[in-house]
Amino acid sequence: MGSWLKFLVVSVFLFLLVPFAVPWVSATNGDAVPLEVAEAEEALVSAYDVVLEAEESGANVSGLLDKLTVGGEYLAEAYVWVRLGNSENTNRLAGLCHDVAEDVQSDAVELRDETKGSWMSETVVVMLGSVVGVILVVGLCFVGWRVFRRHYRKTVLGLRPEVV
Amino acid sequence: MNLEDYRTLFMVVTLGLALIAASPAIALVVSFGGGSEQFSEFWLLDSNHAAEDYPFNVSAGEMYSVFVGVGNHMSSPEYYKVYVKFGNSTQLDFNSSKASSLSPLYEFQGFVGDGDFWESPVTFGVQNVSLVDKVLSVDNVTTDALIEDAVLSVDEVIINGMIFPVDAHTNWDAEKGGFYFRLSFELWRYDTVLKSFMFHNRIVGLRLNMTDS
Numbered sequence: 001m002g003s004w005l006k007f008l009v010v011s012v013f014l015f016l017l018v019p020f021a022v023p024w025v026s027a028t029n030g031d032a033v034p035l036e037v038a039e040a041e042e043a044l045v046s047a048y049d050v051v052l053e054a055e056e057s058g059a060n061v062s063g064l065l066d067k068l069t070v071g072g073e074y075l076a077e078a079y080v081w082v083r084l085g086n087s088e089n090t091n092r093l094a095g096l097c098h099d100v101a102e103d104v105q106s107d108a109v110e111l112r113d114e115t116k117g118s119w120m121s122e123t124v125v126v127m128l129g130s131v132v133g134v135i136l137v138v139g140l141c142f143v144g145w146r147v148f149r150r151h152y153r154k155t156v157l158g159l160r161p162e163v164v
Numbered sequence: 165m166n167l168e169d170y171r172t173l174f175m176v177v178t179l180g181l182a183l184i185a186a187s188p189a190i191a192l193v194v195s196f197g198g199g200s201e202q203f204s205e206f207w208l209l210d211s212n213h214a215a216e217d218y219p220f221n222v223s224a225g226e227m228y229s230v231f232v233g234v235g236n237h238m239s240s241p242e243y244y245k246v247y248v249k250f251g252n253s254t255q256l257d258f259n260s261s262k263a264s265s266l267s268p269l270y271e272f273q274g275f276v277g278d279g280d281f282w283e284s285p286v287t288f289g290v291q292n293v294s295l296v297d298k299v300l301s302v303d304n305v306t307t308d309a310l311i312e313d314a315v316l317s318v319d320e321v322i323i324n325g326m327i328f329p330v331d332a333h334t335n336w337d338a339e340k341g342g343f344y345f346r347l348s349f350e351l352w353r354y355d356t357v358l359k360s361f362m363f364h365n366r367i368v369g370l371r372l373n374m375t376d377s
Contacts, residue, residue, distance in 0.1 A: 072243070076273040076350070130189035137185045
């Protein structure tokens with residue numbers, strides 16, 4: 001029992017370490033990244049996250065993805081200049097990427113909020129419509145049943161010969 | 165049919181109609197989509213946008229063109245990176261399920277919507293290529309080795325107009341009869357859960373015969 005408990009504790013500990021270990025494992029390319037480039041990438045990823053939220057709320061984000069790709073091109077080129085040791089070009093391109101990312105992020109926030117607002121009102125209309133529809137269907141069927149039952153009793157049961 | 169049977173029939177019909185009336189609201193809550201496979205396409209095409217005439221015999225100082233592209237079928241917009249690496253066949257294995265440990269020379273980044281694709285032209289070339297003969301010394305008499313014992317080294321690779329210093333060399337491939345290098349393209353994808361770029365298990369590349377360099 002004791003060894004099982006130890007095994008469980010070690011397993012849980014290793015499992016908790018995974019999120020911290022993976023970024024190190026995945027950093028296979030070993031480039032020393034300047035702060036400007038790291039910040040530009042962070043801004044780009046942050047903008048991408050908001051674009052994903054906007055897309056999930058139903059917005060058309062193709063224009064924003066095109067803009068993000070422009071930012072990605074700047075960032076990719078910044079990384080290339082990092083490898084070639086040209087800090088001037090690196091910083092210039094990282095700055096351009098940062099500007100694009102900030103623009104996209106503000107546009108994406110606006111689009112997401114707009115879409116969420118319209119999605120909410122559409123949802124309310126659809127929900128209300130469905131509830132009213134169900135009530136109508138059930139009500140009409142109930143009335144129809146009553147009418148049918150009366151008709152059935154009058155015509156079908158009324159034809160039965162009376163047993164004396 | 166007696167009255168009980170008719171009542172059951174009415175109830176079933178009522179339930180069916182109620183479900184139809186409620187279906188718009190149900191669709192908001194329950195997702196009927198999915199089930200389709202999620203994957204990314206990754207391709208390399210020749211300068212004519214075909215898979216026929218890839219650069220193979222490469223000479224120093226000449227430039228060659230290909231297209232690299234990514235198709236997104238992951239059901240959501242994706243953030244991709246393509247790393248371009250240059251090395252010999254032991255450094256770059258196109259059939260590997262792991263990314264090469266070589267540092268990338270060049271990279272591309274693209275954000276691709278679901279069902280959409282990204283593509284970019286790539287021009288490349290090599291320069292400062294040299295054949296290093298191994299000199300044999302037997303009984304104080306030096307003789308030039310055969311080409312099979314030589315090593316071909318490449319000092320610079322040009323990609324999209326940028327010159328990258330490299331330290332790549334390869335031995336004579338006796339089986340295929342030439343000096344072969346590889347230009348590899350690796351696909352990486354940003355994982356929104358792990359908050360990091362992960363290798364996406366896709367590699368395309370070119371085998372380059374530099375015997376004539």
